[in-house]
Amino acid sequence: MTAPDVSQPDINLAKQIAANVPDPELPYLTLADLGILRTVELQNDTVVAYVSPTYSGCPALDVIEQSVLSALQQAGFKARIERSLLPPWTTDWITAEGHRKLKANGxxxxxxxSGNKQTLFxxxxxxxxxxxxxxxxxxxxxxxxxxxxxxxxxxxxxxxxxxxxx
Amino acid sequence: MNPDPLLQTVVQIADDHLILGHRLSEWCGHAPMLEEDLSMPNMALDLIGQARALYNYAAKLENKDRTEDDFAYLRSDREYTNCLLVERPNTDFAYTMLRQFYFATFMQPFWQSVSSGTDETLKGIAAKAYKETGYHVRHSGEWIIRLGDGTEESARRMNDAVAELHPYTDEMFTADAARQYCIENGAVPDMQSIQAIWNNNISQVFAQARLTIPKTPYPQTGGRQGQHTEDFGFLLAELQYMQRSYPGAKW
Structure with missing residues (x-):
């Protein structure tokens, strides 16, 4: 039996911290509610969080990535953010909780x-x-x-x- | 896959998006009504976001010290390889919507095809951009019909725009050696297939808008070789102003 490695960062804690970062434009939604936080994993001693953009030109994207990074760093993690494009984010990934919070906020x-193809008018x-x-x-x-x-x-x-x- | 032709092709696509995005952003605060003042900067944001993703990829392919900003702000006019259509000045709202419609109707099948192509990074960019382009096609297409089949004044402006802009559309479908290489490698679609879809979609909307597709014996080209129209210099002067006046300035 080996003793638990205390120097190993707590990945579950890191996941929780990243998931609870609020969206800058819809602050009652967390990144987990929005479904844009893809994975949080450990690479050597660094926590790597993969974030998907909602829209290519979403001005909030840089802020979101910065917020995740600083939240992780404040908790003492060595962290890095990666942008994840494939598969592309869709609104189907907004959780049921996310839907509830959106509606509650008007x-x-x-x-x-799925199969969202609209014709003119x-x-x-x-x-x-x-x-x-x-x-x-x-x-x-x-x-x-x-x-x-x-x-x-x-x-x-x-x-x-x-x-x-x- | 050889990075050089891919790099050139990625920069071409990025330049198209940056320049059209910049043109649209010029409408911010000047649109004929509030809803359009929202829609044009929104579309500009999509285009500039797509351009950023492409320039980032270009910087990675080039593997030198250049960043997305160097590509966007620190090249000379001859180094931009956007097609001439996207740099044409805004002129009026009919003209702007037609330019948008021509380009978005080209990019929609293009992105769709790239999203199932052979290049992983382009696939990711395309999957996002395809959906965004759908809004642009719909928004501009509806205006083509409203204006073309609208009042005498709106129809006149729409017809003027068609006469002016149509000769610039051929260039979108040209493929230089670099692009041909990417087509053969399956990273981007062959241009004839895209042109066929484009022609079909344009004809359908034009029929509803009571517009006719003009014959263009003399297509206007040159942008892909870095030979731009006079208006382009003025556009760049504004686009690059901050980085030229305050080199290295950051937000």
């Missing part, structure tokens, strides 16, 4: 992205996150961040954001 969660029916009415209309395909579009509920009149299927 953002309509994405419908299933096709309108996707989105449910209002405030009153659950299906009577809504798209105001703008593009919104405050690359991942969201603008809708308005015709029932309760509230404008809201929809997390696009991607």
């Amino acid at each position: 953002i309509a969660p994405p419908h299933s992205a 096709a309108e996707r029916k989105v449910t209002c996150p405030n009153c659950d009415s299906g009577n809504t209309e798209k105001i703008s395909e593009f919104g405050s961040t690359p991942c969201k579009s603008q809708y308005q509920c015709k029932q309760c009149r509230e404008p809201f954001e929809y997390f696009k299927c991607h």
